[in-house]
Amino acid sequence: MGSGRTVRTLFKEGRGINSSIAVWQDVSGKAKEKAIALGVAVGSGYLYETTFEKEVYSDLYGERGVLMGGIQGLFLAQYQVLRKNGHSPSEAFNETVEEATQSLYPLIGEKGMDYMFNACSTTARRGALDWAPIFEKANVPIFEKLYESVKNGTETRKSLEFNGRATYREDLNKELEVINNQEIWRAGKVVRSLRPDYKPETE
Numbered sequence: 001m002g003s004g005r006t007v008r009t010l011f012k013e014g015r016g017i018n019s020s021i022a023v024w025q026d027v028s029g030k031a032k033e034k035a036i037a038l039g040v041a042v043g044s045g046y047l048y049e050t051t052f053e054k055e056v057y058s059d060l061y062g063e064r065g066v067l068m069g070g071i072q073g074l075f076l077a078q079y080q081v082l083r084k085n086g087h088s089p090s091e092a093f094n095e096t097v098e099e100a101t102q103s104l105y106p107l108i109g110e111k112g113m114d115y116m117f118n119a120c121s122t123t124a125r126r127g128a129l130d131w132a133p134i135f136e137k138a139n140v141p142i143f144e145k146l147y148e149s150v151k152n153g154t155e156t157r158k159s160l161e162f163n164g165r166a167t168y169r170e171d172l173n174k175e176l177e178v179i180n181n182q183e184i185w186r187a188g189k190v191v192r193s194l195r196p197d198y199k200p201e202t203e
Contacts, residue, residue, distance in 0.1 A: 007042075016043025020050045060150045065143060072179070079184045089187035096184070098191055 007017050019042070021035040028034075039047045050058070063069065075096055082092035107116040117125050149155050165171060179185060192198060 011043060014043065016045060019044040019047050020055055021047055022050050022052050022055060024052055056156075057147070057150050060155050061143075061147050064146055064150075064155065070139075076182070076184060083183070089183055090191055093184055093187040093191050097188060 010017055016039075019039045021032070021039060023031045023035060026032070036047060079092045079096045082095060083089070087095075104116055104120075107119055117128055120128070162168065162171070189201070192201075
């Protein structure tokens with residue numbers, strides 16, 4: 001489960017990304033067995049069983065939530081408050097995105113949230129433990145609203161309507177250009193260029 005680019009990159013490296021499998025009908029009696037075989041063939045790290053309905057719901061919900069939409073919103077909110085209080089673009093980006101993606105998120109992926117917390121300073125750990133419940137309480141209503149929008153078909157209708165436009169590509173590029181020109185991501189380009197392993201962006 002992941003972006004097409006990640007799937008292709010890992011496949012070229014002889015690896016795969018985690019996958020889900022679902023069986024709607026099983027005429028041969030071997031549908032699940034074949035699904036598992038396909039997952040193994042493309043190098044999936046592990047497979048988990050779901051249903052087509054649950055896969056659609058969780059996929060749409062996750063992409064609009066913390067995987068993409070939610071994280072963009074949180075990044076912007078934190079960055080804007082830092083800038084409002086006099087922090088430079090590079091400092092605000094570092095404390096919002098760079099440290100998260102380059103230092104902390106890899107630790108979560110490797111061994112879990114508690115491991116990441118325990119790997120940080122006592123000051124950072126205490127603040128995170130105190131504020132996590134506050135963020136949870138504030139965001140649950142938003143995520144409930146989002147899941148309902150997925151469940152009642154609103155998100156599917158929006159996607160079909162937008163993606164079916166004759167001007168789909170042009171409209172999408174305009175929206176992505178707005179993000180590309182946001183100060184936070186302009187600052188990100190500068191910060192990335194200072195990394196020791198920096199490679200000029202070609203895309």
